[in-house]
Every structure is written in structure tokens, then in C-alpha cells.
Amino acid sequence: MFDELLPTLPCETDAQVNLKASALNHRDLFITQGLYAGIKIPCVLGSDGAGEWNGQRVLIYPALEWGSSPNHQGKHFRVLGMPEHGTFAEQITIPKANIYAMPEHLSWEEGAALPLAGLTAWRTLMSRCQLQPGEKVFITGIGGGVALMAMQFALASGAEVWVSSGNAQKIEQAKALGAAGGVSYRESDWDKQLKQQSGSGFDVIIDSAGGDGFALFPGLCNPGARIGFYGGTLGKVNGLSLQPIFWKQISLLGSTMGSPTEFAEMLKFVEKHQIRPVVDCMFPLSQGNAAFDHMETGGQFGKIVLQNTL
């Protein structure tokens, strides 16, 4: 049975990367909890990986077979790490096309924190919401890996960023990174507080919670605003009024992952602006279960990284 966990032999178009670090995503946790479609086991999890290949420091594009359209993934698209073996390993065999030079200013841990969160944030904020310099952005659930990358990309683009969190300390941490301010979504009038504090509406809102709070977003929007979302952990949206959406010409834009082209654009932007992904904490790969336990508490601010200490 454990033979299935061994990497397949690489062919000419494959690379065998010696992994130095990887990072957890909620997807990994959902799979261990059985909360993901089409789970096949045994399988090495992990979508994010930084390592060495051919004497170079490389990052791995965290998916396979995006497909031919820039607008959406194709039928054969898979996120790396289930069904294919992923990056929670010492080595990975991966198509050479998935290998990209790692921005030089990043440590192994920062590099490993970047791929899936950075790609998801990039596509949502840049490709889908078409963020413009000087715009005002509201990002919910700050502390999550994608939300933080979206904040860093928006700030580097010259946007003004406001955040929300259920944890006052995370709002302070976001402000230390450049956010203009934030509100607690645990307060029933958070939208009014945000409107009052920020002084005007928003051009872009980035969310992964959904739920009934989502229905308040159009009221926070400026004309022509874009609401980008890549998750819906709080469930279905109720009470969504279409009137402010069509009258203000608002766009609600679903987004998931991103294409290899977007991955390359994102890496170039990270290099240009010397962006360092926020790492919450690190565990040795051998203590992966402790890393999962830490993710389950939800207290992290940034990515949880696994280090290969061999």
C-alpha cells in the first residue's frame, strides 16, 4: 500500500525538486476532515513548495493543467496535493512547466508561503477586480494567507486598504503592515463603523466568508466597484438586494486559483516590490500534525510553514 506514496519515476518533462519548505492551506485541512470533493487516499498533501532543482532556488506553481482559457480553469485542472502527491515531502516529481525561479529576496519559508495564497490573491485582486492605483480596498478576515497577500499587493499598488477581523490584535498587526484601519466583524454595526471610520465608500472588496454579511457589501461600495471572492466559509448569502448593485454598476466576481501566466505576473510583482509573505509560524515537517492542529485554532496571522530540517 505504501508504494502508492512513493513518487513516480520522473520522465523528461518532469523535474525532481528537493523541497526545503512547504506551507499549509485550508484546503489541506478540509481534506483531512473529509470536507472536500473527490478525496482519494493515500496521498501526500500540500500545494505550496519551495526547493532546489538543478542548482536553482525554485517555487512550484501549485496546480496542474489550468487549460487554454485565461478566464477559467479547464476540465482537467487539479490543485497540487490530492489527487497527485503534494509538497509535504522531502522531494516532489513535478512537470518542469510548474517550476519558477524563486524571487531572490525571499527565504525558503517566505517562498513556501507564497504560491497558492499569492496566486489566489493576485487573480482575485488584479485579474478579476482590476485594482487601480489610488483605489480604496476593503479586505475581510485579515490574518488569512490570501487576505494578507491581497493586502500586500493592494498596498504595493498604491491602494488604501481597510480590513476586518474577529480579533482586535490582527487588526493592529494589519495596521502595522500598512492598513489604514479596520473593524471587528463581531460587532453588529461593523458596516456603519467602517463607513464612518473610512469616510467614503470602497472601490474593491475582497472576501472569502460569504454568509449574510456579504449582503452588506453593496451598501459599502462606490459606483463601479468590484467585489471579488474566493471562498464562502460562512455559507450561503441571504437578503442580497440587487438594486444597489445594478444602480451602482457593481461587479461580483468569483475567483479561484489562477493560471501559470498569472503566477508568473505575481512573482514578478513580488520581486519588483520586494514583498515578503507573512509567516505566522514554522514547524518541522516531522511535526506536521501539530501544524494542522495550529491551523484548526484559527488564531494565525499569516502562513503556517513546514520546514524540511534534514
Added chain:
Amino acid sequence: MFDELLPTLPCETDAQVNLKASALNHRDLFITQGLYAGIKIPCVLGSDGAGEWNGQRVLIYPALEWGSSPNHQGKHFRVLGMPEHGTFAEQITIPKANIYAMPEHLSWEEGAALPLAGLTAWRTLMSRCQLQPGEKVFITGIGGGVALMAMQFALASGAEVWVSSGNAQKIEQAKALGAAGGVSYRESDWDKQLKQQSGSGFDVIIDSAGGDGFALFPGLCNPGARIGFYGGTLGKVNGLSLQPIFWKQISLLGSTMGSPTEFAEMLKFVEKHQIRPVVDCMFPLSQGNAAFDHMETGGQFGKIVLQNTL
């Protein structure tokens, strides 16, 4: 008091158009019912007008001061016909910038049926949803003026069009105009029937109803689909799941009216494809109240036109 109903004297940048026909929009009905924001009376209603100016057959762009952004109307934008006097009249004084040559193949009545409905449909379908030839389109509530214009534009673009209505006869009328088929939204499994009949998903959905049926749209969508909406007469949307929206990279795009640039594009397209707006019936201007009564029944298929018979 009635002095207020007289047109103001035209200045150099104004045109005085001798109106030959006008058309009703639901906006006019909502204003007579007190169901519109910022109602000021007395006021001549009417946004759609066709007439003669300077020896030319002209159509009137049905709004004032769109503003400088192509993405949304500006702060001073107004739809024609409240607060400014509108087109249910024999003459109108209007900025010359609002005057466009009427496509030659149109009668006065067809011309009057075009401006507001055509503009709204054009922006929703073309500017917002970026319809591509060969795509598959689903248009709800066929029979409404905007829905019919969207269908005619989509068909002329080489799209396959499916429709819904609460009235079987309207579906047959839509098929006679080129629709591939349709379903009754009064049947509880209309979405399954539509899926089965049409054989695959949709690339574009055009809606003005909203309500709980809206939450079924993402399930009908192909990856990369766009859902454009310009109304929400059935009220708020409940039970909207974000998962299919972000996984399929779907865009939900609110749209209202359109810019002068879009109006000119729309007229050019109508001329090129020799499109004739569907006129449900005509009333003399002097029997305007009967026209409103007819609109209230909801039985119409196409625009209700008022003729100047003087």
C-alpha cells in the same frame, strides 16, 4: 401651475424636437404609482422619443449627464422624463448632444421603442457581459422590452438564446423570433427542465427579476459565465451559494442604462443588422392613460408605443 409644464425656451445648445412617437417604460409606471425615488411633480413623463429636428428623423438619448467614466454614471446623471420634462408630448427641448440620427429602416413607432430598452440591453449584454459569438444565452422574463432587445442583439451576434416566461404564448412568440426554446418559471423545476432541454450550461444569463430564482443561476452556468442584471422586481436574493460562483469563475454584473457612447454603438448595430424592436401595441398620445393601464396588466410582448396623431 401649468406654466411649469411648458418647455423652457431653447438655448443655442438645445434642440426642439417635434415628437412623432414615444414609448412607455416601467419607470414611467413606477413614477405614477409613487414607487420611485425623488419624485417631483408636475412633470411630463417619458424617456423614449422619436421625432423630427432640422428636417432629420432623430432618436433621443434617454438620459442627461452620464458623466466622464465609461464604468458608471456620474453624480448628476438623470433619466429623461422626471425631473426634466420627458417625451410624452408633442415637442421636447433637449440638448443637441442627446440627438442621434434614427436608423433608416425603422418606422417612427419602432424608433420610439428603441432608446431606453435598447440602451439598457446593450450595456448589460455587450459592455458588461461581453457576449461572444457562438455563446449560449438565457434571458428571463421574455416579453419585457429590455429582455426582447437583449434577445435580438444576442441572436444578431450569433448566440443561441433560451428564454423564460410565466406565459407559454410569449415563449412561442420568442421562438418565432429566433429563440431556441424556453421554460415557464412558474414550474418549480424550471431550472432542471431548462438544463435538460438546452443540453448544456449557459455562458451568459440576463435577468431583471432577482428574487430567490436568482440563486439557481450559478448552477446553470458554464465556467467563465457572466450573469447580467438590470432589475430586481421580485425582491432580494436568498440562498445564494458562492461556491459554484468562485469555482466556475462566474461574474455577476449589475447594469443600468448606458453612456452616450454605448447608445451610438447600439444604434450602429441596429442599423447594421436591420433589427426592428418589437412593438406590442400603439395608443394615440391622447389616450396615454389607457396605455398605462395596458402596461399594468403585464400581458404585453414588446413595447407600448404612444403616437402623436396631430
